[in-house]
Amino acid sequence: MNPQTIGNIIRELREDKGLTQMQLAARLNVSDKTVSKWETGGGYPDITQIEPLAKTLIWDHFAVKKVKEPDEAHMPAIEEIEDEYYITFNHPMSKDHYISFVAAVAYDGVEIIKLYPEGNPELRVRRSRTRYIYFFCNKDGLFRCKMK
Numbered sequence: 001m002n003p004q005t006i007g008n009i010i011r012e013l014r015e016d017k018g019l020t021q022m023q024l025a026a027r028l029n030v031s032d033k034t035v036s037k038w039e040t041g042g043g044y045p046d047i048t049q050i051e052p053l054a055k056t057l058i059w060d061h062f063a064v065k066k067v068k069e070p071d072e073a074h075m076p077a078i079e080e081i082e083d084e085y086y087i088t089f090n091h092p093m094s095k096d097h098y099i100s101f102v103a104a105v106a107y108d109g110v111e112i113i114k115l116y117p118e119g120n121p122e123l124r125v126r127r128s129r130t131r132y133i134y135f136f137c138n139k140d141g142l143f144r145c146k147m148k
Contacts, residue, residue, distance in 0.1 A: 004041030011039040013057035089121035
């Protein structure tokens with residue numbers, strides 16, 4: 001991902017938590033100018049900030065939500081194409097109701113794909129080693145699918 005995409009994700013998560021740049025900076029022991037630089041695509045967070053950033057912006061948010069098995073309205077269509085999974089959702093992608101991201105979880109890492117309202121809910125992830133996909137619907141919560 002490029003710095004602008006990472007910055008947009010950080011800004012969106014920060015705003016969802018109701019934090020200012022100054023408040024986030026205080027929690028991470030960095031300056032508000034550093035947070036601004038990340039959010040405007042001026043650079044990436046330092047590797048030492050990734051875990052505290054995730055704990056501050058993501059983990060608390062999802063820890064209170066129960067991971068669910070997908071129902072019919074959230075069941076992804078998964079197709080194997082060469083060495084990838086092609087994943088699509090028959091799900092609304094309006095500004096008010098959409099799939100926010102998909103995380104392909106393998107035993108050696110995670111690949112996160114951001115989806116956007118009014119965009120196409122489709123993506124490709126590496127097939128090798130992918131064991132689960134997690135995806136988040138902004139209205140219905142976090143879902144998990146076991147891969148073949």
